[in-house]
Amino acid sequence: MVSTSALELAARTRRFISEQILPVEREIVVDGRPMDDALRLELQKAAKEAGVFGPLSPVEHGGLGLDTRDQAVVLEAAGTSLIGPLALNCWAPDDGNIHLLAHAANAEQARRYLAPLASGEVRSAIAMTEPAPGAGADPGMLRTTAEEAPGGWVINGAKHLTTGADGAAFVICVARTDDGPTMFLVDTDNPGMRVLRRMPTLDHTSAPGGHCEVAFSGCFVPDSAVLGEVGLGMEYAQVRLAPSRLSFCMSWLGLATRAQELAARHISRREAFGARIAEHGLAQGHLADNEIDIEASRALIARCAEVIDAEGPASSAARHHASVTKTFVSEAVWRVLDRAVQLHGGLGVCEDHLVARFLVEARAFRIYEGPSEVLRWSIARRVLRPYR
Amino acid sequence: MVSTSALELAARTRRFISEQILPVEREIVVDGRPMDDALRLELQKAAKEAGVFGPLSPVEHGGLGLDTRDQAVVLEAAGTSLIGPLALNCWAPDDGNIHLLAHAANAEQARRYLAPLASGEVRSAIAMTEPAPGAGADPGMLRTTAEEAPGGWVINGAKHLTTGADGAAFVICVARTDDGPTMFLVDTDNPGMRVLRRMPTLDHTSAPGGHCEVAFSGCFVPDSAVLGEVGLGMEYAQVRLAPSRLSFCMSWLGLATRAQELAARHISRREAFGARIAEHGLAQGHLADNEIDIEASRALIARCAEVIDAEGPASSAARHHASVTKTFVSEAVWRVLDRAVQLHGGLGVCEDHLVARFLVEARAFRIYEGPSEVLRWSIARRVLRPYR
Amino acid sequence: MVSTSALELAARTRRFISEQILPVEREIVVDGRPMDDALRLELQKAAKEAGVFGPLSPVEHGGLGLDTRDQAVVLEAAGTSLIGPLALNCWAPDDGNIHLLAHAANAEQARRYLAPLASGEVRSAIAMTEPAPGAGADPGMLRTTAEEAPGGWVINGAKHLTTGADGAAFVICVARTDDGPTMFLVDTDNPGMRVLRRMPTLDHTSAPGGHCEVAFSGCFVPDSAVLGEVGLGMEYAQVRLAPSRLSFCMSWLGLATRAQELAARHISRREAFGARIAEHGLAQGHLADNEIDIEASRALIARCAEVIDAEGPASSAARHHASVTKTFVSEAVWRVLDRAVQLHGGLGVCEDHLVARFLVEARAFRIYEGPSEVLRWSIARRVLRPYR
């Protein structure tokens, strides 16, 4: 069950978003105010003052240290704005990286990387995905290599869709070694690493630092840059994966609830064909379908959070529930946002009304952290396992 | 959270169904063995011996007295057979009537009606729905009347789709009085009441007693036949409604999980186009969609059960969650059964393989206890309430 | 374009169905009148008198000899009753067998098999599908064999889902020979062939002769029983396939239009929540979705018919269009019937109102003549062909 303190925190978060974040969100979406690091730090300062900063971060690093079940209600509240999770420092890829570092970093790495990340001082990235023929949805196709060199390792390879790389302080790079995939902490001022460009993706408001092309070319890192142990990169990725998928679900669900409110308000004020739009059956049908999608998403998230808390983030059960939940929620959120656009009529495609921007920003969610097709495939294999 | 004892009970129930009920189900569906009261009593005796009888019934009447959250896991286990819930005495309309009587019956009524119903000695019915222009989905159109007469009441009116009336010991009849809708306990040997016919509905295996046309014609009942108070019929109906909707969801979800198992097993054993069907992507997609529908249903049921337990079955929150859950689950179960048929190929439409019968039996679930369209309308109105 | 005479014929067919067939259909569905051969012959006699018999049959055999484009409007009209296509002698499997025999039979075979089939004197079957591990959706898995013997062939093997076998005068059996799959005309009084049972399938009203299990055991047939040439069985199956798929589409579309009319009429007469159901938005949404599904089906059928007429029934284009059309129409018809049930509310699942029976009868259409999954796979391969 959700704790009372988490419910209070969620209420406080909703108020914070409503009062301090929504006006800024409007400036960004409608007036084109840039979402840069200066603004991010300003918003995070406000979140700290409001006592809502760091819901996913460990207490020892100034975070709120919530368990997964409690995170669900808080992140849903944070997600009611496109930039809310960023303000609370619980947005990708930093949320997952905090989780990963808390699990795998040694004391020195924690001091040097986890602490400033958890405090919001710096941003980070994780460089996993590669252009063809490298690792896309299939991590087994990893081509970036790390070879031992005196005192450290030399990394070579190309990455893309590296979220947040532009402006990050460090990148967690996954590379093949003779002992298997390994994670390396690479400072972005390392001369062997270059951010080539931000890729022109549909989502930008919600993605400071963009989705980038990154090149590692003779990139030397010392032994101390190995995160955890050599050869355990895929195990760590698993530790990161279910919580990261679920955080996305929580935040995007928040945005879906916001879109639903915007749509309900909009159609309650407009008339057409002799009645308020809210009285027309097909509009009501959209609202009801949205509500059903929202409640089912919320219920799945709650259940998956309980499993993660009970059995651990890398357990088989957690992974299965995270796959099911991510597939459903990413598609349900998309449907909700799409119906919200439709309920706004012609204004629904004007970014003035925000739902247009919400829809476009959300499109990638059905792809990143596992496309629905790959997730369905893995769900099916689990279902079939007893019959082999 | 579900109690440990409920989890044990659910496991015992699954075993009971598997060992003792499935063979009988096959005889009924495939060989045409009639599902009559003699068979029902035999199955219920077995359930009592297995210690799984009466999960919804009060402890003082020999039931297991589970709270709603615990019921969910037990009824899902019971529902893995079309006739499982009947064997456990947690099937409509008796389950809802037990709940209703426990809430509204006085001591004498409890002794006379609730006790034999809870023990499985008798079956019951509730006569609410009327042919046009009477009350269908809209209870406000109730036309059956009850007028005061010396020592009692005289009921006149026509009912139809009265589930289980044929062979029931008593019927709870809802009729209009000057003081509002009122519920009456009518013994089926009352000469003023007649079961005209079983209507030829798609579901029959799962519906002993059928869905009947019932006529009340100068039907005299004594004052003691009034259930609870005069004029409170709709309030009592509300008390019954959310739990009844949710019980259906639990049991039908059980059947969906069974169909999924049948399908997974079937496609694991067959080959086509050079591989086991289980290796074909579109078959895997069906299995994954089924799994997602099943998990989302389960999560919604759990959440709705928690709300009923926390806020009461007639609370506004319980009714909203029950509407959302019933709409989603009834449609999800339908999709799961339909995909299970499809995965069986040509054999999917042969009743030998059971899924064909499951599909047909389940069709009414999207209509009874509130058609999806009416539920969506009511969900939308609740969403719109703050914007009026 | 459809010819004027076909439009007139379609109008006459609608009138014939409406006046002479619908009353019988009601007796069958509601009152349980058996749909046997005596009744079939009576209905076909009436169709002959009405001048609407044999739309697919060659003119030289007393048929109307319509081209495919003209068939579309006539079969849609015939399909407005579950038993209409049977009355007109354009129902499976006889329609496809007539087409096949017209293509492949020699003069003697035409006289002996095609003539009485086209006149409605006898029924037929085609025995292609086999129980696992034989040929299901994948014809390449054919296991029934035919071995040369003095003066003829000896067939051995098991078939199932052999539509119409019970009561048929002859069966076209597909069996493997050393020279490839071959079709044989087997008289059903052949002592080497036995109809084991009618399988208990969901569809029965529309399937006289049922879907049967058939055993060939040392079944001797003379050389004259070979249909066309030895080894060309699959080629002939291709000639039969696209027209057969399309005929089903035409007839089932007719039933969908009927269900739509029944639903529209029903909701125009009933009230709920203060208005006719026809005025409620979600009911209107169902009607509109039905109309869209019906029109899209009709347009696809027309287009596919044009392709068959222009390029031949076994052309690559015809097969592609038939795959696309069959997939869409079988699913669209299912949706239309399902919504029609839903629009009838509680009465929708009573067979009194026919739509319940329509839905159940239609379920197999998404499976026979190619399950949607297999068709999608073959459509995708065609799409991908240029990129290999």
Place this chain on the structure above:
Amino acid sequence: MVSTSALELAARTRRFISEQILPVEREIVVDGRPMDDALRLELQKAAKEAGVFGPLSPVEHGGLGLDTRDQAVVLEAAGTSLIGPLALNCWAPDDGNIHLLAHAANAEQARRYLAPLASGEVRSAIAMTEPAPGAGADPGMLRTTAEEAPGGWVINGAKHLTTGADGAAFVICVARTDDGPTMFLVDTDNPGMRVLRRMPTLDHTSAPGGHCEVAFSGCFVPDSAVLGEVGLGMEYAQVRLAPSRLSFCMSWLGLATRAQELAARHISRREAFGARIAEHGLAQGHLADNEIDIEASRALIARCAEVIDAEGPASSAARHHASVTKTFVSEAVWRVLDRAVQLHGGLGVCEDHLVARFLVEARAFRIYEGPSEVLRWSIARRVLRPYR
């Protein structure tokens, strides 16, 4: 049937788009080259040289004067690029305005407005939609007024979502007069009319001139500015409506076919999980669903075009078919583009790969020219008409 010359023209158009337009499209989408009038004129010049300019325009104004059935194949070819229809001068709102002027303009108006519009010399707009509480989807709520003044009329009112107004030479303004809604030809240099701003809509590549807010304030126009007759504005709107809806369907269908090609090519070249993506069943399922959506759209368009040609653009049948076709095609195109994005994986949301931009540009199509909800409502009313 489509004429042979139209098929040739379509082939030529496809070649023209492929060779001359696609490179420019890439510059616009990927490199940010502005889509302005200079570029439009350059592309139209190329189209004239290629002999593909003006498929919808009257022959006497230099167009190709195709009937609707022939237009279908040519516009589908033009639509394979986002900017193809613009290059051919068959894109909204000019296409509909050309059609409208050809129907309603007098000789002088044709000379002054239709001629330069048909030749591509100028662009135009139609100002119908108004901000709340004016006319949105419901034209009956029209609030812009035109009052008689000496020698002409004075127009007052606010319009928005006026497509193409920025940079147009003239606007057809719909305003209420004492004799009913009336259309006025307003030159955009009229001091009483102002384009306030381009609204920040999701579509921009495909919409030169944007969707604008326009103010009419004491805007005097002479009597000669009345298009056709006073009071017939809604009749003329009906003449324009069905062809305009259908043109959109044709062009967007072209884009859907392009996206399908891009997706098929992409997955034929990439590998994941041990095979080309094209060999994975769920990817094949998306391709097949796309193909079905494309073929059904094409078939509906063909049928609607035949009806328009046979019964006229304002006939009841044409309007019904256009409603059905527009609803289906706008939703089908959206699904196709969405699946194409999904098939591209992470690259699908990068505008480099074009499908991301296609999806965003297409979103408004389900709203403009009648949102799906309003169209469904009108389709349902037509279905219900016989049962009133």
